[in-house]
Amino acid sequence: MTVLNRLDWYNIARDTNWTPTYVSDKDLFPEELTCAFGLPAEAFEEYDEPYKTTYPEYVKVQREKDAGAYSVKAALERSKMYENASPGWLSVLKLHFGAIARGEYSASSAECRMVRFGRAPGMRNMATFGMMDEIRHSQIQLFFPHQYVSKDRQFDWAFKSYDTNEWAMIAARHFFDDMMVTRGAVGVGMMLTFAFETGFTNMQFLGLAADAAEAGDWSFSSLISSIQTDESRHAQIGGPLVQILVKNGKKAEAQKMVDISIWRAWKLFSILTGPVMDYYTPLEHRKQSFKEFMQEWIVGQFERSLLELGLDKPWFWDDFLREIDEQHHGMHLGVWFWRPTVWWDPAAGVSPAERQWLEEKYPGWNDTWGHCWDVITENALEGNMAKTLPETLPVVCNMCQLPINYTPGPKWTMRDFPLTHAGRDYHFCSEGCRWVFEQEPSRYKDHQSLVDRFLDGQIQPPDLGGALKFMGLSPGEMGDDALKFAWVEEVRADRIKKAS
Amino acid sequence: MSSHHISTAHLNNRVGPVLRQGALAKAVVEAAEADNPDRVIVVEDKVAYVRISTDGEMILRRTTIEEMLGQPFQMRDLEVELSSFAGRIDNAEEYIRFYFEKTF
Numbered sequence: 001m002t003v004l005n006r007l008d009w010y011n012i013a014r015d016t017n018w019t020p021t022y023v024s025d026k027d028l029f030p031e032e033l034t035c036a037f038g039l040p041a042e043a044f045e046e047y048d049e050p051y052k053t054t055y056p057e058y059v060k061v062q063r064e065k066d067a068g069a070y071s072v073k074a075a076l077e078r079s080k081m082y083e084n085a086s087p088g089w090l091s092v093l094k095l096h097f098g099a100i101a102r103g104e105y106s107a108s109s110a111e112c113r114m115v116r117f118g119r120a121p122g123m124r125n126m127a128t129f130g131m132m133d134e135i136r137h138s139q140i141q142l143f144f145p146h147q148y149v150s151k152d153r154q155f156d157w158a159f160k161s162y163d164t165n166e167w168a169m170i171a172a173r174h175f176f177d178d179m180m181v182t183r184g185a186v187g188v189g190m191m192l193t194f195a196f197e198t199g200f201t202n203m204q205f206l207g208l209a210a211d212a213a214e215a216g217d218w219s220f221s222s223l224i225s226s227i228q229t230d231e232s233r234h235a236q237i238g239g240p241l242v243q244i245l246v247k248n249g250k251k252a253e254a255q256k257m258v259d260i261s262i263w264r265a266w267k268l269f270s271i272l273t274g275p276v277m278d279y280y281t282p283l284e285h286r287k288q289s290f291k292e293f294m295q296e297w298i299v300g301q302f303e304r305s306l307l308e309l310g311l312d313k314p315w316f317w318d319d320f321l322r323e324i325d326e327q328h329h330g331m332h333l334g335v336w337f338w339r340p341t342v343w344w345d346p347a348a349g350v351s352p353a354e355r356q357w358l359e360e361k362y363p364g365w366n367d368t369w370g371h372c373w374d375v376i377t378e379n380a381l382e383g384n385m386a387k388t389l390p391e392t393l394p395v396v397c398n399m400c401q402l403p404i405n406y407t408p409g410p411k412w413t414m415r416d417f418p419l420t421h422a423g424r425d426y427h428f429c430s431e432g433c434r435w436v437f438e439q440e441p442s443r444y445k446d447h448q449s450l451v452d453r454f455l456d457g458q459i460q461p462p463d464l465g466g467a468l469k470f471m472g473l474s475p476g477e478m479g480d481d482a483l484k485f486a487w488v489e490e491v492r493a494d495r496i497k498k499a500s
Numbered sequence: 501m502s503s504h505h506i507s508t509a510h511l512n513n514r515v516g517p518v519l520r521q522g523a524l525a526k527a528v529v530e531a532a533e534a535d536n537p538d539r540v541i542v543v544e545d546k547v548a549y550v551r552i553s554t555d556g557e558m559i560l561r562r563t564t565i566e567e568m569l570g571q572p573f574q575m576r577d578l579e580v581e582l583s584s585f586a587g588r589i590d591n592a593e594e595y596i597r598f599y600f601e602k603t604f
Contacts, residue, residue: 005593050589057576064580202584206518209548209583213521221548225520228583236589243603287546295506301586303510308588310604313510321506 006054013054014125017041033117035184037250044244047120051236058129062136065226072222073144081217082148087482088280088347089215090152093145095280095344096204096224097158099168099272101141103176108134110180110188114237117185123237130193130234137227144223153476157343164472167394167450168271168335168342171401174447175268179261182443186241187257194238195261197231199302203273205231207293211277214285239309246310256439258306259314263432266320267327267400274328275335278358279349280482289361294324316432323430325362329369330405337376338390338403339479340464341471347482350377351490368407380488393467396449398426399433421445514542515587515598516553517560517578524581525550527568528560535564549583557599558587 020028025041036044053061082090111134114127145158161169179191205228212221245254277290288296299321306313314320336346350358350373358365379387394403404427406414417428421441428434437444450467453459459470468478516532519525532541532552536559544551552558566573575593590597 007592051591053576053579061576061579064577068580206549206583210546213548222520225548225583229520229579229581232582232584233579239588246604291506295509299506299509300512300514301584304512307510308600308602324506 006052006057010052010054015121016124017045017121029117029119031184033113033184034119035186035188036119037186037245037253039119039244039248039250041119043248044119044123047122047240047244049122049126049236050239051126051233053126053129053233058132062132062230065229066136066140069140069223069226073219076219077147081219082151085215085217086282086347087345088282088349089217089285091344091347091482092208092211092276092280093148093217093220094152094154094157095272095276095342096208097141097145097155098161098343099172100204101138101145101158102162103172103180104134104138104141106176106180107192108132108138110134110183110192111234113183114185114188118189119185120240123185123189123241126234126237130230130237133230133234136230140223140227144219154343154345154479157477160472161343165450165453166341166343166471166473167338167396167401170450171271171396172268174401175264178264178443186245189238189241190245190254190257191261192238193235194242195258196265197235198238198305199262199298200265200269201228201231201235202297202301203269203293207277207288207297208273210287210293211281211285214287215281216285239305242309242311251310255311255314258311259316260436260439262314263316263320263436264400266323267397267402267429267433270323270327271331271335271402275332275346275349278328278361279332279354280347283351283354283357286357290328291324291361316435319430319432326407327405329358329362329365330407331402333369333372334394334403334405336481337388338394339481340389340468341473342479343473343477345479345482348373348376348487351487352494354487368409372408377488377491380485381492391464393451393454393464395427396451397429397433398447398449398452399428399436399444401449402429404429513555513587513600514553515556515600516541516551516558516585517582517596517598518549518551518584518586520549520581520583521545521547522581524565524569524578525552527565528552528578530568531560531564532558534568535559535561551586553586555600557597559595559597561595562593 031038108131111127111131115124115131118124118127142159145155148155162173179196180188183191205224209221209225242254245251274290277286277293303313335342336348339346355366355370376388396402397404404416417431417434419426419428419434419437422445426437428437448456454462459466517528519528529543529552536554539554542553562573562575575591575596578596585598587598587600590599
């Protein structure tokens with residue numbers, strides 16, 4: 001049987017721009033949900049999705065992807081990966097699944113908004129596949145960790161985390177809700193598919209896959225790199241939108257949405273991806289440093305595409321490049337110190353050999369972050385474990401909801417970026433986070449950070465125990481040092497060797 | 501990547517697919533060289549993925565991939581392994597093209 005080539009029938013089949021007769025165009029596509037900046041339907045007629053696929057092709061290809069990922073999992077189920085993996089690597093898995101699996105459902109709802117309210121037929125068509133992609137991502141990323149739940153309760157957080165007020169989860173949800181759940185169709189196309197998916201998801205789903213492969217966790221490596229093949233397709237929804245907005249005099253609006261998303265994604269990834277790549281992944285399995293992955297994916301590949309499509313570099317780019325060197329070290333230190341408040345066991349990652357690697361990848365590390373770890377190491381060597389643990393909550397940013405921290409050194413360099421809005425005082429970690437708030441205060445102003453909730457009396461009793469209860473963390477779930485301080489013994493042995 | 505300094509790393513016109521490791525990635529490397537004879541194809545092996553790139557434009561033909569793979573191949577099946585790509589994409593049934601183009 002002769003079949004027409006896809007391109008001979010594709011445009012006719014997907015062109016569903018019918019003329020409504022029972023309702024007005026405005027009622028069919030309300031601005032709040034289309035987010036088209038008042039541009040008429042005609043402006044979107046030239047939308048041409050670059051990565052075309054059809055439903056029969058989609059079904060066939062997705063079936064093959066799933067068959068691949070599930071068969072790798074089945075083949076390796078008896079490989080004792082769990083029993084043989086380093087505790088640091090298991091923490092990578094716990095953090096990944098807990099922070100991401102359920103967020104994929106939010107991404108699916110965002111794709112749904114584009115399916116219904118996207119102004120271009122091509123956009124609606126590609127988003128239909130995107131919507132199904134994200135359901136796949138949630139389900140597969142809940143299924144894979146489920147095999148470990150009976151071995152370790154922290155894996156239960158793959159599902160549980162999203163329903164808790166654990167602080168890292170508040171941060172992740174705040175970002176995902178902002179980009180995915182509360183934006184109109186064009187907003188989702190710009191902020192989720194273009195800024196987040198052509199850029200940052202490559203870090204977590206491909207960069208981390210490289211580390212996973214080095215660590216011998218082929219099941220996880222195959223899973224996340226397979227997920228990214230879906231992202232690579234539906235992320236292309238945003239590109240044509242950028243061009244349409246720029247062409248129709250809406251460059252400033254487009255730029256703002258993209259800048260907000262990039263800054264917010266960066267903050268989340270500085271705590272999600274940075275620590276796992278540079279501290280949790282066993283030293284011998286680190287393919288590249290976090291900074292090197294950022295340079296490969298975000299600077300070399302993504303930053304260029306902004307300029308290619310007619311946008312500018314975000315105004316904060318210099319701050320951003322500086323933060324790539326520094327920010328995640330502080331986030332890591334904070335997570336490790338407040339370890340009882342997270343659902344994974346942070347690996348300190350500061351044995352003598354690891355510190356040498358950090359100094360090599362981030363010259364100056366020993367003179368800055370290294371000094372903080374010196375104090376922790378001394379306390380641990382002397383058995384003063386209470387001093388390695390927190391008594392209070394961290395001060396968190398009113399935008400990214402992450403601990404406010406800055407590179408330590410001989411001088412006090414701590415900075416706060418405050419703002420008083422409608423009688424309420426806000427504190428931000430950076431110019432970028434304060435700027436995001438200022439763009440649309442009504443969107444963010446009523447949100448309470450963990451510290452706000454504490455001061456509001458929602459956390460009872462008002463101490464660490466009350467905070468853990470508030471966050472839903474029970475004994476057996478609360479984090480502890482991944483290696484149970486075995487790395488401190490390496491330091492001790494090193495010193496004895498040097499002294500003798 | 502063509503530049504190693506972070507402030508200038510975006511000044512490049514590298515294009516091409518990033519494929520999950522496996523038989524198809526190997527075939528695509530060979531096809532990239534056969535279908536783009538005037539260009540230098542750079543292959544970066546990151547164990548989990550392989551970054552295949554060149555300057556400006558890269559074309560991959562279905563028939564060439566089929567020949568390198570030694571078995572029937574449909575262009576759409578590239579997506580099973582195509583985790584990412586640099587540049588823009590133009591996917592047809594007989595070829596796929598990655599290219600650099602500045603719109604404005």
